[in-house]
Amino acid sequence: MNFDDIKQAxxxxxxxxxxxxxxxxxxxxxxxxxKLKKCIRSELWANLSMAILLFLQYFNLGDHELAQTLxxxxxxxxxxxxxxxxxxxxxxxxxxxxxxxxxxxxIERFLIQIKSYYEVSKYITTGLASSVFIPIFIANISKxxxxxxxxxxxxxxxxxxxxxSQIGWILFLSSLVFxxxxxxxKLYPKKEIKKLERTxxxx
Amino acid sequence: xxxxxxxxxxxxxQHKGILLKVSRIYCxxxxxxxxxxxxxxxxxxxxxxxxxxxxxxxxxxxxxxxxTALVFHKKDKRRPDNIPLATNDAFANDPYQQKHEKQLxxxxxxxxxxxxxxxxxxxxxxDGYSSDQIAVALGITSSNARVKVNRTKNKLQNTIExxxxxx
Numbered sequence: 001m002n003f004d005d006i007k008q009a010x011x012x013x014x015x016x017x018x019x020x021x022x023x024x025x026x027x028x029x030x031x032x033x034x035k036l037k038k039c040i041r042s043e044l045w046a047n048l049s050m051a052i053l054l055f056l057q058y059f060n061l062g063d064h065e066l067a068q069t070l071x072x073x074x075x076x077x078x079x080x081x082x083x084x085x086x087x088x089x090x091x092x093x094x095x096x097x098x099x100x101x102x103x104x105x106x107i108e109r110f111l112i113q114i115k116s117y118y119e120v121s122k123y124i125t126t127g128l129a130s131s132v133f134i135p136i137f138i139a140n141i142s143k144x145x146x147x148x149x150x151x152x153x154x155x156x157x158x159x160x161x162x163x164x165s166q167i168g169w170i171l172f173l174s175s176l177v178f179x180x181x182x183x184x185x186k187l188y189p190k191k192e193i194k195k196l197e198r199t200x201x202x203x
Numbered sequence: 204x205x206x207x208x209x210x211x212x213x214x215x216x217q218h219k220g221i222l223l224k225v226s227r228i229y230c231x232x233x234x235x236x237x238x239x240x241x242x243x244x245x246x247x248x249x250x251x252x253x254x255x256x257x258x259x260x261x262x263x264x265x266x267x268x269x270x271t272a273l274v275f276h277k278k279d280k281r282r283p284d285n286i287p288l289a290t291n292d293a294f295a296n297d298p299y300q301q302k303h304e305k306q307l308x309x310x311x312x313x314x315x316x317x318x319x320x321x322x323x324x325x326x327x328x329x330d331g332y333s334s335d336q337i338a339v340a341l342g343i344t345s346s347n348a349r350v351k352v353n354r355t356k357n358k359l360q361n362t363i364e365x366x367x368x369x370x
Contacts, residue, residue, distance in 0.1 A: 003356075007329050009307040010224055017223065017240050019216045023208055023248045026241045031275045034242070099250040100258075100266040103273055103323065104342030110274065195276045202320035203343055 032192040036114055037096055039189050043121070044089045047128075051082045054132055057139040066147050067138055070154065074135040081128050085121075092117050104203045111196055118189060122181055129177035130170055204254040211251055215244055218261045224330075225268040228314050228322050229275065239275050246271045265330070266340060269323045313362040321355045328352050 020026055054075055061067050095113060098106060141150060156163055206214075215222070222243050230236040247267050254263050314322055320341065327337045338348035 003329060006306055006310045009304065009310075010329060011220065013223065013227070013307060017219075017226075017237055019212055019219060019244065020241065021212070023212070023245060026245045030235070030238055031242050031271070033274045097249050098246040098267060098270045098274070099253055100263050100270070102266075102340060102342030103270050103320075106270050107273060192276075196274060199273055199319045202318045203341065203347075 032195050033096060033098070033110065036189055036192050037093055039192075040089055040093055040117070044086060044093075047082055047086050047089070050128075050132060051079055054078060054082075054135060057136050060139045064147060064150065067141075067150055070150075071135050071138050074131070074138065078128070078131045078135060081124075081131060085124055085128060088117070088120075104200070107196055107200050107203075111193065111200065114189070114193060114196075118185055118193075122178065122185070125181050126174050126178040130174040133170060133173055204251055204256060206251055208248070211248060212244075214260055215247065215264070218264055221261060221265050222268055224326060225265075225272050227311060228326050229272040229319070231311070231315055239272060242275055243268045243271045265327075269326070269340070273319050273323065309363060309366075309368055310359070313359050316362050317355060317358065321351065321358070324348070324351045325355050325359065328356070 058068075058071060058075070061071055092113060096110060101109075138150070138154075141153060152158060158166075222240050225243065226236045226239040230239050247264060250267060254260075314325065317325065323341060324337060327340060332340065334349040334352055335345050337343075337352065338345045341348065343351070
């Protein structure tokens with residue numbers, strides 16, 4: 001096979017593609033990287049919505065001063081954790097870019113960053129979800145109960161069955177978030193990660 | 204590198220051939236090809252600020268284009284692994300088909316059987332990169348690059364010969 005002939009033909013080959021007049025004209029593509037970034041971006045928006053939802057619960061508190069104070073404390077912690085996680089997501093989105101580093105290193109770098117992010121996010125999301133439920137619980141309880149009930153509730157001045165059922169609820173909701181997160185991960189990002197891993201195997 | 208969008212796109216236009224070669228070897232479907240072509244431009248624009256001018260713009264462009272193509276997984280998965288190459292008749296019936304065009308079409312069809320890394324290897328080899336330069340570009344050892352170049356060439360040759368072609 002004469003590669004020189006083909007090389008010449010490649011040089012002379014003309015295609016009907018034109019360089020766009022502006023970069024903003026370029027629409028989304030099927031790149032694995034773009035798909036993964038889209039996933040992370042959706043998660044980021046979900047977290048922001050969660051934070052807003054959490055803030056809105058404040059208006060459900062009515063005149064309960066104790067509930068308001070407790071809500072502010074717990075929501076403050078949850079919001080701080082959420083901001084921390086959102087910062088991590090933004091940092092990752094900025095890091096995931098293609099440059100002129102040698103090819104193998106680029107794919108390895110992507111895989112390490114994305115896999116560690118998803119590994120960490122599985123647990124962070126669960127933790128965040130649990131912490132977010134606490135202010136929401138407070139807001140909802142205070143709507144229907146008096147201040148004494150809230151004090152009893154928070155000091156765990158309840159029967160063992162009630163305490164266990166509350167712990168059970170929080171564990172159940174956190175596990176639900178954990179499994180839901182895993183399910184979503186298997187549905188979408190995992191496929192793209194597998195594709196990148198297959199490419200890496202070819203080196 | 205400080206560059207305006209207009210200047211950047213002008214430079215891309217000058218070296219458009221690189222993008223065409225990369226997108227053609229990585230995607231057989233015209234839609235996928237166009238998609239990859241645009242994706243490369245976008246990725247280049249995102250990373251052009253980090254280009255320090257240590258090498259020629261075209262060299263930098265080539266590296267970014269290959270890296271983008273390696274992580275670009277096309278949508279079309281219906282294509283079988285072993286597609287028969289274009290038949291002799293298809294070219295014989297068309298009096299305007301030139302020898303080079305025919306060779307090129309057969310060559311690109313044969314590359315469809317290569318994996319992503321082999322495609323990068325043959326692309327760089329065709330552009331006159333030595334095994335050592337290919338090794339640097341892809342981040343593999345020189346001996347691995349040499350093996351890959353020979354293996355890929357043989358693979359292509361066998362695919363083309365298996366379809367009763369010779370050039």
